[in-house]
Amino acid sequence: MEQVPFDEMTTGAARDAGGWLGALPVAVVATGADGAIVRWDHAAEDLLGYTPHEVLGRHISDLLHPGADRSLGRSLWEGAATGRGVMGMVTAWHREGRPLDLEIWACPVPARHRGGTTVLVFAAEAEAARRIRGSSVVWDGLFSRSPVGIAVLDTQLRFLRVNPALEAMNGLSQAAHIGRRLVEILPDVNAADMERAMRRALDEGRPVVDSRRTGRTPADPDHDHVWSGSYVRLEDADGRPIGLAATLIDITAQQQAQLEAEAGRRHLALVNEATLKIGTSLDLERTAQELADVAVPELADVVTVDVLESLAAGGELGAGLVGGATLRRVAKAPLTGSSVTAVLAPLGRTLVFPANAPYTRALGERRPFVVGEFDEESIAPAAGHSSAPAELLGLGVHSFMMTPLLARGVVLGLATFYRTRAVGPFTKGEIDLAGDLAARAAVCVDNARLYRREHDTAAVLQRSMLPQHITPPPGIEVAHRYLPASDVNEVGGDWYDVIALEDGRAVLVIGDVMGHGTAAAAVMGRLSATVRALARLDLSPEDMLYQLEAALHDLAEPMLATFLCIVVDPATGRCRITRAGHPPPVAVSPDGVVRLLDVPPGLPLGVGGIPFTTTEVTLPLGSLLVLYTDGLVESRSSDIDARLTELTDLLADPGPSLPALCDRLLTHLVPASADDDIALLVARVNTAA
CATH class of the missing domain: 3.60.40.10 (PPM-type phosphatase domain)
Structure with a gap:
């Protein structure tokens, strides 16, 4: 009996049988209105072992298990033959003499050349069908409901599909992604770095894990975020790359917590170092220099320490803040090798500041004075009185703070911390750290002051006696x-x-x-x-x-x-x-x-x-x-x-x-x-x- 070829209607029916059949080997069999097999494809031969010559013309029910109830198979075929699409599971008989459970889908198709009806029967091994169907449900559920951003890209790194979570992360719809590359849709992240990692996963076949994406997206254009991305190559049955699966997790909060914890550890280490290095003597100038040396470069790039002129001269404290501040520079770091240090007043210089100067304000208010963004606007009020702010700005100073030296309720002076490296302005944690260092140094400076006074008193007393x-x-x-x-x-x-x-x-x-x-x-x-x-x-x-x-x-x-x-x-x-x-x-x-x-x-x-x-x-x-x-x-x-x-x-x-x-x-x-x-x-x- 001649095998009947498929036409376009047959192909369309195959597609209508289930959207996921392409992932499963499916046999396609056609019968006439009387149940005789008129079409037997290669997949059917692979599935049941019979060649077309052995089955064409036979009734389809002859392929069922000889010891099983054939009524189900007959009823399924009869239902399809009368115009209804049906599906179910039957036990067929393999040519090798063993039973084989099959899932079948049957539907009538008008015979365009002969008239009458042709019944198309699609058959697949039941266990494989259940496995594929289950994995498809899991994949679809994961893709649609996962809080993790998921994308599928082709070998040119163009988006084929994105899930709702990734749409929300990027602030772009799936339609805005499809057919476009990351560098095209998100210019404000390190897209080039990410695509290099993707290309490596495609070329080498090894997954790339925890590749960081940083920057801003339309979902939150005013804040920087950090994401952790992983990439896995997708392959066909022969191992050839056909695309890439990408997952993305927003780890901004975790990254910030990690950075804060790391900063906390560094700060604690610096405070411990300061405990050991600040106050090794009862000498005022040496103690001030120890403060400056400890803070550079961990906290600041340049540090100066100034004390009240009355303190440096051995007089009584409390003077020097009425109408302004008179200070003496007693320490700075680094002493050499910095263009900023070279511009600042040398050691031993007496500095006089008016009442509205930042130095005087920090001393008078007894709290740090911080300039987070040192720029043309911030130096404008002082431009008419001194060229130093403009010089510092020209040398790259972008942030600084002045921290008072307070001990036992007494103002002794202040430390100024300058930052030139591209690490951003001083954070609250760093301002607190500067306060801790200044407090440690202030106690030591005050001890030196009290010691010097007692030392001088004792020396005078002893010499007089x-x-x-x-x-x-x-x-x-x-x-x-x-x-x-x-x-x-x-x-x-x-x-x-x-x-x-x-x-x-x-x-x-x-x-x-x-x-x-x-x-x-x-x-x-x-x-x-x-x-x-x-x-x-x-x-x-x-x-x-x-x-x-x-x-x-x-x-x-x-x-x-x-x-x-x-x-x-x-x-x-x-x-x-x-x-x-x-x-x-x-x-x-x-x-x-x-x-x-x-x-x-x-x-x-x-x-x-x-x-x-x-x-x-x-x-x-x-x-x-x-x-x-x-x-x-x-x-x-x-x-x-x-x-x-x-x-x-x-x-x-x-x-x-x-x-x-x-x-x-x-x-x-x-x-x-x-x-x-x-x-x-x-x-x-x-x-x-």
């Missing part, structure tokens, strides 16, 4: 030196004295109150006055020490002190020596022999409960006695014995002049920055010998 004019008795020549601690260390309680007795003897004393600052200097003054009074009573050295210890115990806050007392008879060279925890004296004989006098060390005054002892020594006439405090011989880098040896070596050649000897000892033994006060007393016994 040291003997201004020493007049030794005949037969004794003396020289003395007092060297206060460096500016970064507190003044101590070192002192010395020479007291002439009526019988021609002299009392040489030297002491060191343990502690620093005004309190130590005050106790030192009290002890030195007590020593002078007791010495004139001609008490023995040990009795004098007991009285001094009693005086220390009378203090509201008892303190400790070391003390060395030598009663010298210049006529005989006889010395009575008592030591209370003080470094031993050194004797230098006229023939150059140097020795540390072996005197019991004793315990410092104020410890109590330990008796003091007196040692008698007779020195050759013309000998030297060297008394000193521990600042002369103690060093963090050297052992005390090594330092004492260094001292005795220097005394082996004392030279003819006692003042020159004092200077030589200080020059060789004391570093440029002394950690402690130093008192030095040198006496020559019986100068006439």
Whole structure:
């Protein structure tokens, strides 16, 4: 029997049978009005195994399972033959002798050449049909309802289909997408970068995940967004690329949260760094420079620090804001290599600002003054008074802020942060960070101010209590030196004295109150006055020490002190020596022999409960006695014995002049920055010998 060819009506009926059949191998069979098979295509042969020669002319029901109920198959065909389209599932019999479940669709088609009716039967394996139909439903549901933006593009990266979520993200309808490329419809995003990622997925066949799209779309033209895109190549049955599937998720909120968290971590790290690096000394200028150095480049590109002129000059705070602000520049960073730094006022310069200047406003209002967009409009009010704003603008400064230095409710100055890099204006978090750094530095600056005031007070107090004019008795020549601690260390309680007795003897004393600052200097003054009074009573050295210890115990806050007392008879060279925890004296004989006098060390005054002892020594006439405090011989880098040896070596050649000897000892033994006060007393016994 000759196989009947398909015509256009047959093809149209095939299309009407189901829009998704193209994704499934479907057999097409045609029968006459009597049920005899008149058409058997290759798909039918692949499905059931029979060749056209074996089935043409046979009744279609003959292909059903021989042991199954054939009534369903007959009723389906009869329904189609009478003019109704029908569908259902039957069990056919494969040529290999096995059952095969089929889904069938049957519909009548008028026979254009013979008249009558032809029944078209479309058949597909039931399991495959269910699988395809299920996946199609899932895909259609996912595409239409997913909150993720989804698009299908061809190999030229032109849109074929977009889902509603992507329409909403882009602010464009599907019709505005179809047939066009991303670079054509969204010029305000990094479309070229995205298309390069898409092309890579097409060419290499490997998915591209988390490719970032940034910029603005018609959906929200006033704000930048960030999207995460992924691209997967679509292939035909032979593995050839036929297009691309793209998904897009708006991650702006997550990205912002991530950026804020990262900024928070950086800010915390910077605050921790500031804790370690700001305030390493009690020096105002150094503390201000540490603030500037810490803030560059993490927070700003250039930083200056200015303090009130009254503070820099050591005067009282509170002045300098009436009618304007007078400041002194004490720090800036970077010191070199920046054109902006070169334009700004140099270190040490006094700056005067009128009442309406940003500097004065920031100080007066005690809150940051921020210029988020530094431009021609913002500099216009100051253009007639200074060329600096225009110069800064020309050098690329686009944002700056002035943050007051506040400590204990007192305004000390301010720090100015300039930004030139293309990182946007200062954010609220960065303004708060600048405030934290400024607060840390302000406390340290105020500590330096208070320390400097106390240091100066203690130094004045101590110098006023040291003997201004020493007049030794005949037969004794003396020289003395007092060297206060460096500016970064507190003044101590070192002192010395020479007291002439009526019988021609002299009392040489030297002491060191343990502690620093005004309190130590005050106790030192009290002890030195007590020593002078007791010495004139001609008490023995040990009795004098007991009285001094009693005086220390009378203090509201008892303190400790070391003390060395030598009663010298210049006529005989006889010395009575008592030591209370003080470094031993050194004797230098006229023939150059140097020795540390072996005197019991004793315990410092104020410890109590330990008796003091007196040692008698007779020195050759013309000998030297060297008394000193521990600042002369103690060093963090050297052992005390090594330092004492260094001292005795220097005394082996004392030279003819006692003042020159004092200077030589200080020059060789004391570093440029002394950690402690130093008192030095040198006496020559019986100068006439």
